[in-house]
Amino acid sequence: MTRRLTYLTLVAVAFFSALPLYYSVVVASRDNAALAEVPPPLIPGGNFLANVARVFDTVPFALALVNSLIVAGSIALAVMFFSTLAGFAFAKLPFRGRNALLLLTVATMMVPTQLGIIPLYLLMVKLEWTGTLYALIVPALVNAFGVFFMTQFLSRALPTELLEAGRVDGCTTWGLFWHVVLPVARPAAAVLGMLTFMAAWNDYFWPLVVLTPENPTVQVALSTLAAGYVSDYALSLAGTALGTLPLVAVFALLGKQIIGGIMQGAIKG
């Protein structure tokens, strides 16, 4: 009885998690006349490509896709690299102040940096980075979550004997990192890369502040679509489907690994 109730609840939750996504596809594939009917359409129609064509006519969506790929891709690579490097030091290298610095790193996760957005903008004006992708990429090259995540993983998965053997063979610290740590870190770094890519792809407020509608990321372009005076849901949800559903689909396929990563990163939280 309780077992059945458990499954029933979980199925209901799964249903409500997926329903808005499903319905966005329905809206994205209809025209606005069909959406105004009662009862509203509940299955996808044949208007998706026409709506997509309108998306590309209304905003520079191809540019937005390229920009988002560049930004999310370079941030993910950089975070993987710098986090593994710092994680290696925190997990396996003895140095004075190590525990204090690690604690400080974790504590910075609680700092509401969004409140500093105005001076950050002024800084970007000074650097002449407003409107460019540098403004998005450079501040995001490494973050506390990534460092903590890789520290957790490497302190568990990297055998100290392997490092000692490397030392005996005359490896420098950098050599150890390159030849011993990186191969071991690969699975966790891949998960971190995917999480980072998704977060960067979905980031909205800072890109909205520092970019222009002429050179947007996907999220900025989507909000421009949604900002029309008349709500054109077929249009804005076609853009949404195009800009977010591929990521959701990738997640659904690789979900097991990513979820494992999130839960591992959380354990000590």
Place this chain on the structure above:
Amino acid sequence: MAIRAPDRPAAVRQRRHRMRRHLVHTLDVKASPYAYVAPFFLLFSAFGLFPLVYTAFVSLHEWTLLSDEHRFVGAGNYATLLSDEYFWNATVNTLSIGVLSTVPQLLLAIWLAHLLNRPLRARTFFRVTLLLPNVTSVVAVVVIFSQLFGRDYGLINWVLGLLGMEPIAWNEGVASSHVAISIMIMWRWTGYNALIFLAAMQAVPRELYEAATLDGASSLTQLRRITIPMIRPTIVFVVVTSTIGAMQVLAEPLLFGTYSVTGGPDRQYQTLSLFIYEHFTRLDFGYASAVSWMMFVFIVVAVGVNYLLTRRAKGSLT
């Protein structure tokens, strides 16, 4: 002497060489760790901490992008702020949406984690679907829900109509818009937090549950008496991060219904972050910075209160 003389330079060279290698090695071992953790601290200082602190400086000035001169006004911005009814309106909205979205969300998340923390068929399927909303970008979430909450053609009002209820103009009223925005936030974050709780629950020793089952404790009793006390640090962590997140809600009120930096024509759902953004778009940086600092104080207070509440709840639960 004469015999050893030719050997000496070679020996010295060798010793020097060894010393240098030793020195390089020591330097490598001592300095490398600092070099490896430095990128994070440099980046955080430059783009995280410095702007936050500099906000305080900007807030004491009349500061716009249009002029390079920034007149010092002392606490002037703060005085204006305290008598600005729009500021207090945004504060109340932020608190209201914060409570409405966070409290049910965390209770639901703990319960879902509890359900998932047992042998289940299709475990991965449930976990993946639970996290789907979190992978969806916040912009997409608001656009999708704006359609669902539409007054005339929205799916939710249509369902309410089937149940014999009148359609609700979700984004016009104060209460209804807060509920709608809270549902968007809950939809996006409940599953994520449930997984964080689940991770903590899986670290609780099985024997505790086995013993409790032998004693005839029900599932709910086990949740209250074993699970919650054992995962308390995680609960505190999630409460703190959710509080910080809830205080900074921005995209939902900005994009709900139609794009507006005022959060509806009557500021029904303008949050503090949105209030800051409104003044940012007017290039009134000094005032916006003053609001930021006030918000920082609010966040510290809210986090402190919630931290203490979560810690104290211990007594009543165990």
